[in-house]
Amino acid sequence: MGMASKFAVSTLLALTFSLVASSASGQTLVEKEREVSPKVAARLRLASQALRFVRKGIPYSGNQQEALVKTKGNSHYRMQLARSTTVAGRVPDMRGMAAKDPLAARGAVIACTGGGNCGENATLALQFLKGVGANQTFTKAGVEGVDHAFVLIGDLKNDPFHEIVVVDAWVTHPQPLLYSDFVFQKERSKIRTFEVVKPSTKAAANEARQARRTMTRGLRKSFKAKPSPLMTKTTAKPNDLPGIWNQPHAGKFKFKYTVRGENGKLKPVRLTYALSKDIPAELKKRRRTTVRTTTGGRVRTPRARTATRQQPRARRTGR
Numbered sequence: 001m002g003m004a005s006k007f008a009v010s011t012l013l014a015l016t017f018s019l020v021a022s023s024a025s026g027q028t029l030v031e032k033e034r035e036v037s038p039k040v041a042a043r044l045r046l047a048s049q050a051l052r053f054v055r056k057g058i059p060y061s062g063n064q065q066e067a068l069v070k071t072k073g074n075s076h077y078r079m080q081l082a083r084s085t086t087v088a089g090r091v092p093d094m095r096g097m098a099a100k101d102p103l104a105a106r107g108a109v110i111a112c113t114g115g116g117n118c119g120e121n122a123t124l125a126l127q128f129l130k131g132v133g134a135n136q137t138f139t140k141a142g143v144e145g146v147d148h149a150f151v152l153i154g155d156l157k158n159d160p161f162h163e164i165v166v167v168d169a170w171v172t173h174p175q176p177l178l179y180s181d182f183v184f185q186k187e188r189s190k191i192r193t194f195e196v197v198k199p200s201t202k203a204a205a206n207e208a209r210q211a212r213r214t215m216t217r218g219l220r221k222s223f224k225a226k227p228s229p230l231m232t233k234t235t236a237k238p239n240d241l242p243g244i245w246n247q248p249h250a251g252k253f254k255f256k257y258t259v260r261g262e263n264g265k266l267k268p269v270r271l272t273y274a275l276s277k278d279i280p281a282e283l284k285k286r287r288r289t290t291v292r293t294t295t296g297g298r299v300r301t302p303r304a305r306t307a308t309r310q311q312p313r314a315r316r317t318g319r
Helices: 003-019 038-057 065-071 074-084 092-100 102-113 118-132 202-225 279-283
Strands: 020-022 028-035 138-143 150-153 165-167 191-197 254-260 266-268 290-292 298-300
Touching: 038 118, 038 150, 038 165, 038 254, 065 074, 074 102, 074 118, 092 102, 092 202, 102 118, 102 202, 118 138, 118 150, 118 165, 118 191, 118 202
Parallel strands: 028 254
Antiparallel strands: 020 028, 138 150, 138 191, 150 165, 254 266, 290 298
């Protein structure tokens, strides 16, 4: 085979592997590259952080077919538990805190029970983003004609669709998306607004984040003392449960977003969470912890070794 033929074959293989991404549900997504502005890149990073947080809280949604099969229906019963549990009912001492910040209270219940459908996924994402303290507007929204909820990052009144970012952790394989790339996208007049979080100070964001964490700890102690059977309940026929959806993706393509650097060259937007074949397995990856020193520097602690350390060799003595 000549050099020209080898180059053609290698180019064809490279294009094939870069353009087609297979999903665990058997569907294929074509990879698409899209350039975004620095403002949109920052919103995409926020969305990826929210997706990672929500998927840790709700690894399996309560009405997604693939999740129901994997958990033998347990995700459905955890969703029921999340909807029937309140902070005031479980931890009466925190009734005042829950009344002061209802969104943090709902987020604590969802994070503690680990269950929910699209509404709970959106609520947990909204509460997380409220605690980030970014100078952005976050909206829990839906669209007319579709029984679905998600979170939008951006100003719905003034921002164009290609600058608004979607956070939809409910789908089986989520990814940070522009609203213009969203499968449930409809015109502005058909967007329904459920709850809005306006830009806030860092002090208010820290307070919201701390309130959720405090109530989550209280709920976990309550469930440890008085467990609910719904936390472990399963069924032999998960496909017979009501209201099942099969929505693997939130976008029609596997998007690779890029942004121009100071040198004018395109570079990928670094995301902490992107489209993956097996989301729960990805969440089990260990991360290095970073420790700040008194001098302002940062030191990475090494990962724990599984193998036993070899004994040092004995020193050689003179002849």
